[in-house]
Amino acid sequence: MISVKNKIYDRKQISVLSTKKIYSGEVSIRVDRFRLNNKTIEKEIVEHPPSIGLIPVIDGTCILFVTQYRHAAGRTMLEIPAGKIEKGESPKQAALREMREEIGYTGKLSPILQWYLAPGYDTELMYVFVATDLQKINKKQNLDDDENIKVKRMKLTTAIKKCVSGEIKDCKTIAALLAYERIKSR
């Protein structure tokens, strides 16, 4: 909630006139009509559950990443581990589960930031954690159908170079690494 020239907007003060679900699935879409500044606005909203993103720090100076084929982007990408929060899970529980499933580790989690990925049309809010004191779990990866994940270890300094050179093309990964690099040196 941010004050904008003495006006405070939040969901409660927006008068939603109608809401219509267009499609329900893993990702859903609805059309809302609402009043804002005496105008009626109709807008498509992509509904995505909240999610978690992880910065798993190993041996002090390295990060564990995943590479996977991303069909929406049509390419294989290097990203921090991330995933949806399932029903009934807390962000921390989801982060521990994703860490176990995607990279086969457990560890100590510290929340650092929360952010929206595309707040212009998408409800997804991501909770970002740093994971330290990592311990390997001898358990087979338990992946979703469309996950084709390889774990990749990289020095933080190398990864940060790839963020600013354009080699890493995932916004959450760039935001997470650059923010973590500043936060850890405070």
Add this chain to the structure above:
Amino acid sequence: MISVKNKIYDRKQISVLSTKKIYSGEVSIRVDRFRLNNKTIEKEIVEHPPSIGLIPVIDGTCILFVTQYRHAAGRTMLEIPAGKIEKGESPKQAALREMREEIGYTGKLSPILQWYLAPGYDTELMYVFVATDLQKINKKQNLDDDENIKVKRMKLTTAIKKCVSGEIKDCKTIAALLAYERIKSR
């Protein structure tokens, strides 16, 4: 395109078995069935046009931001100016138009990075520009219906503090400011 243990994946090598449009609008949704690693995967893909994000630098040390109510997030947010690339526009043309419409300036654009906002399910690719040599245009803002934009000027150093303190909650804004801060000092 990234090599993953000697396998190269790109869209051409993924065999799409079927694609079904579920909804068409400003944002669309389709369901694709495709083969990957000898498994058949069905996945919902949110289709969003490519977009631009802008870092407008004024007086050397300040950035121009926008604040606006974001219905998908249910809150007013501080963000860098951004917007869709319209049909027929280049990324640079879109960036110039958005800069004129959202903040009322023109300037010199330098591309810095490109990133996906949510590559797990969303096609949106954002082209990020730094804008310098800003000149005010005496033209009324020409905003979309759901834009309720206030322009806000802030020192880059102040904005970066807000990125790592959690006050700024928009992933592209955090990635853009932290990347720009590194790129400009190279």
